[in-house]
Amino acid sequence: MINTIIFDFGDVFINLRKEHSIEEFKKLGLDGPNEDLLAHNDLFEKGKITELQFINSFLKHIPNASIEQITKAWNSVIGDFPLHRLEFLQLLSSRYRLFLLTNTDSIHINRFEHKVGMSFYSDFYRCFEKVYYSYEMGMRKPDAEIFNTIIRKHDLSTKRTLFVDDKKNNTDIAESLGLHVWNLQVGKEDVVDLFEQKHLPL
Template sequence: MIETIIFDFGDIFINLDHQATQLELQKLGLKEWNEELQQLNLKYETGKIDELTFLQGIQKHIPNADLLDIRAAWNAILLDFPLKRLEFLQMLSSKYKLFLLSNTDATHIEKFEHKVGMSFAREFYSCFEKVYFSFEFGFRKPDENAFKFVINNHNLIPKKTLFVDDKLDNIEAAKKLELNTWHLQVGKEEVTDLFNKI
């Protein structure tokens, strides 16, 4: 019997265009997203560096680009958040304990809140017992410490908890901790199909 559901954020609730940021950065002159940039991103996503350090780190690879243009390119990944998903979540929150566990950064969250408006964002956040963004609590999936942090903080019973994510490596990490999982297939499945999965 499922009592608790832990959701990912990107491509579960908010739609993402994974190619958009890459294309926009290329337009600004970036040749390739290399290992140095990947490590920079991981540091930013776990709150080890601030936004300015992150954007300046990208700027080193595209010195002719303005920081604001780099920021806009970085946020190009964020698309729409269909209202039906929020309405579904609101209905769900009266039946289950809900948590949000997302690998994300301060720039994306600020953009999300601006894009949808603060009243929409507040309604979204209020569906959850607690919202865990990687940049705020220092762990990112698939690190098992990210899951353990949520489980231990709220005394969750893994076998009574469902984890919903679109990335297979995150799903596999959750399974090792005996969480029930739904590997949502983006474009083929909707989070609103949840009751077909429980």
């Protein structure tokens, strides 16, 4: 029986507005992501470069944009966090060991915390035994080591652990390591449907 759940964050709990962010960057003259920016994003999410180094990577492609404009466009991806998901998570936290594992960066986390406020994000973090941000760990999904690190550190049984993520390459790796997985389909499923989808006992 499942006794532990590892959750992703973006598009599982907080809604992401990816198309909106792309549109905001287009207004600044950037015609979508490119290999250079994706590589810098990878480094930033692993904590290998600073916030300023990351923002400066955009200036090579949109030199007329300001740091403030770039930061605002980058943060425009952060959408709302429906209260019913927090309430559901609070229900779960009394019945399961919960962990958060997300590929993210310091700019987005600061924006999230500012947007929802201390009371909300404190209630959210309190639901988890441990919150894991990729930029603090120095690695990111779908690297197998990021999963193995959490499994080892918390002595988790893969047979009794469920991993929930909206990206199939992440759930595929987790499944190959022996975890149960739910590849949540954004727009079609909601994390609050967990018991319906995975038939977990309340």
